[in-house]
Amino acid sequence: MDIWDPPHYVAARVQRAIAEDERTNELGIKVDIRGDHLFLHGQVCEEDQRERVAEVAAEAAPGLVVHNEVICVAVGEPGEEELL
């Protein structure tokens, strides 16, 4: 018998996998499931981390279409000093 997993638990499982998997250990990623689509949101510091997050998500939720909307933080010049 096929057991249907409510999307709520699938999303929680994916988020936990992204936080706990050694390849990612990324804590701030939001996971949103709509129908057969899984959306990833948040920020990471390295471009290849963005890809690893999607890879771990796809493994934790087979059968869903992963949309990787995670962005890689752009790091600019130090900028102005704030005088306190």
Add this chain to the structure above:
Amino acid sequence: MTIRVAAVGDIHLSEHARGTYRARLNGIEERADVLLVAGDLTRHGTVEEGQVIADEFRGLAIPVVFVLGNHDYHSDAEQEIMAMLRATGHFVLDDSAEVLLGGRLGVAGGKGFGGGFAGKCANEFGEPETKAFVRHTREIADRWRIALKGLDTQHRIVLSHYAPVKDTLAGEPPEIYPFLGSYLLAEAADAAGADLIIHGHAHAGTEKGATPGGIRVRNVALPVLGRSYATYGL
């Protein structure tokens, strides 16, 4: 004379980042007198990643003060990482204080921990696991109070990984605030007195806030700053 403090946190360097980070610090000695790094130096807290940190910050022309973050504790190698950073000539705060710049600046602090904010926080009550969680933060705050009181410097800064106030968490889901910081850290700083509190950890938070006692708080997590480091003049 103004002291210029550069600060950044949550750089999360993995072994892939070896050799790539240092360029962001080029010329920092022109802009700042000291660099404070607010924890989550590494991704997994391994000794190999600790070596990447030690190498990328090696031989800067200004003193560097580190605290570790939760990621740096993940592989149970935090003591080794601290020892490696110290061996490279850096300062590491572990609920302790250091005096820099010829006695003009004192920096106290450490990793910090969570528990939540006044009125909406965990208490030392009930199961041993709950009590241990809250006790860890309370003991840290007690050590910071002592470390700060021992600083007889013109300026005093608290360097933490976890947040001392809610202001700088704006942007994070309120449900996770108890895992992002504790008001006990701010209370210690307000009791002992400080010019500024620097923290990281809240990647989706906001840069600027203040404690109930009026000490300025700055969240310098790299994703919050969007720049190599912030610079504050004291």
